[in-house]
Amino acid sequence: MPDQKRIAHIDMDAFFASCELSVYPELRGLPMVVGGRRSDSPRFRPDGTRDFVRLREYVGRGVLTTATYEARALGVHSAMPTMKAAKIAPDAILLPVSFDLYRKYSRLFKEAVRSVSPVVQDIGIDEVYADVSFLEEESEAIARRLKSAVVEATGGLTCSVGIAPNKLLAKLSSDMQKPDGFTILTMEDLPTKVWPLAASKVNGIGPKASAKLSSLGITTIGDVAIREKVWLEENFGRNYGAWLHQVSHGLDDRPVVTYRKPVVMSRETTFERNLRAVHDREELGATFTRLCDQVATDLERKGYIARKIGIKIRFDDFRTVTRDITLPTPLSEAKAIRHAAGQCLKRVDLSRPIRLLGVKVSGLVRPGKDDQGDGPTQFDLTFL
DNA sequence: TCTGGGGTCCTAGGACCC
DNA sequence: TCTGGGGTCCTAGGACCC
Numbered sequence: 001m002p003d004q005k006r007i008a009h010i011d012m013d014a015f016f017a018s019c020e021l022s023v024y025p026e027l028r029g030l031p032m033v034v035g036g037r038r039s040d041s042p043r044f045r046p047d048g049t050r051d052f053v054r055l056r057e058y059v060g061r062g063v064l065t066t067a068t069y070e071a072r073a074l075g076v077h078s079a080m081p082t083m084k085a086a087k088i089a090p091d092a093i094l095l096p097v098s099f100d101l102y103r104k105y106s107r108l109f110k111e112a113v114r115s116v117s118p119v120v121q122d123i124g125i126d127e128v129y130a131d132v133s134f135l136e137e138e139s140e141a142i143a144r145r146l147k148s149a150v151v152e153a154t155g156g157l158t159c160s161v162g163i164a165p166n167k168l169l170a171k172l173s174s175d176m177q178k179p180d181g182f183t184i185l186t187m188e189d190l191p192t193k194v195w196p197l198a199a200s201k202v203n204g205i206g207p208k209a210s211a212k213l214s215s216l217g218i219t220t221i222g223d224v225a226i227r228e229k230v231w232l233e234e235n236f237g238r239n240y241g242a243w244l245h246q247v248s249h250g251l252d253d254r255p256v257v258t259y260r261k262p263v264v265m266s267r268e269t270t271f272e273r274n275l276r277a278v279h280d281r282e283e284l285g286a287t288f289t290r291l292c293d294q295v296a297t298d299l300e301r302k303g304y305i306a307r308k309i310g311i312k313i314r315f316d317d318f319r320t321v322t323r324d325i326t327l328p329t330p331l332s333e334a335k336a337i338r339h340a341a342g343q344c345l346k347r348v349d350l351s352r353p354i355r356l357l358g359v360k361v362s363g364l365v366r367p368g369k370d371d372q373g374d375g376p377t378q379f380d381l382t383f384l
Numbered sequence: 385t386c387t388g389g390g391g392t393c394c395t396a397g398g399a400c401c402c
Numbered sequence: 403t404c405t406g407g408g409g410t411c412c413t414a415g416g417a418c419c420c
Contacts, residue, residue: 035388063388078420084385097388124391124420206418239394260392268389308412318387322414358389392419399412 006139007256008130009162009170010113010146013179015126016066018157019105020095024050031071031092035064035082040096056090058082061270065097069179102126105154112153116146121256129167131256139163143182168252169194171203190250195222202247212236224248261364262302266312267294268358274316277350284357289334291359292341296334299361305330307363309340313348314356322360323347330365337361 012018016034021027024042036058042050062082071092076085085092106125114120119131132142143161150159161182162173172194173183185193199221200210216235218224224232225248233241246252269291275284299306310324323344331337341359 061386061388065388079388081385081387084387087385127420204418208417237395263392264390266390270388310413320415324413326412356388390420392417394417395415397413399410401409401411402407 004133005131005165006133006135006142006163007165007167007170008117008132008142008146009164009167009174010109010128010130010150010159011161011174011178012109012126012150012157012159014066014068015105015157016097016102017068017071019101020098021068022105022155022157023101024052024095026050027052027068027093029070031068031074031089032095033064033067033071033076033082033085033089033092034095034097035062035066035085036094036096037062038096040094042095052093052095054090055082055086055092055094058086058094060272067092105157108153109150109157109159112149113146115153116142116149119256119258121258129170129256132163139184140182143184147180147182166250166252167254167256168203168247169250172197172201175201187250191222194250195220195225195248197221199224204243204247209236209240221248262304263364264360264362265295265298265302265304265306265364266358266360267291267298268312268356270314270356271354274353274355276353284354287357288341288345288359289338291357292338293334295359295361296332296337299332299364303366304364305332305367306337306361307365308361309337309344310360310362311341311344311348312356312358312360313345313350313354315352316355317352318355319352320356321348324360324362326363330363330367332367 017032020034033055036053037060040053040058042052045051060082064076064078064080064082064085066078067076071089074089074092076089076092102125110120110128113128113130117130117132117135121129123129135142143163146161147159150157158180160174160178160180162170162176162185164170164173164185165187169185173185176183198219199205199213202221224244229242229245232244235241236244269287277284307330308324308326310322312320312322314320325340325344327340
């Protein structure tokens, strides 16, 4: 067994769009985006062909979930407001989000990866890490085997693979030959292949940190690497600064974790139009109850009860507030969640129009089993 | 051109306890 | 009586990711 760690990062190519293309193969090669509502589903014409909705017909507040490479070439991309995308690419085909379909392909994709290497960490619906250290083959052979297993299991969906000594570098490398490619990275490649990359390519360096870095004249990962650790800590705080120093030198010791207990479950919705607390009281109340019901269902389905109940409100000006409460005993019933969430709602000034309403539960424990953790509270020691 | 929904993790102040 | 420091919990907000 080689003592050098090898981690693979496997990332599906334009995943949601690719799933849709296997349902609607006639759209192959056309600019297409996913992000519509159910009403944007294609209809059958009398002659049996399908009539697809165009992006220009969209009305609403959604954002694109994904776009085919042909649509990306026109300048639209995932997370773009759909109304904005409609101005840029009005003739692109629009499809509604079909999560059940994506979950089906996601299962097939992950099973395929596990068939090559069983130590797999879920990152999202279309992305995993796999620890492939124990495999005997060369990294290139592993990458090819992962890719063909995925294509075979999903009936033709492609992915991009990166294999490197750790998660950080694996993730960066899977992005280097997209779509349908693979990249093997070693520590020796750091100066030539990693340092030239934009700092924002690193997982954990988002828009805020990037802006601050560039205001200090830092744009690439290499620019970060030439800074002293103390300088980074002075400018970005002790934790984040030390972390920046680490990642810029390609260092990352996070293991591949195959199971994690969930931390929070939430449901939220953005209204078609902003609602007012007084005038739209009924609609708000009905939505609030529905969200609580959904969270309760989620809790029950996954087998948890929750000690913390919270709400989230986004106003018309996009300002977001949260309120939450810790209960003396964990619970999962919809009515009790609704009551606790209602108490939270009372603590918010609702004079502005409301854009979004959400309900969240956390402090999750499994009912019956050690729900107070390992504290002495579950034992009666008074007899001592 | 106004910005989804589901998450994780971190920070920071105040309460409270030792 | 005053002071100090550490640890943990609670709450609110925010950065970031897919």
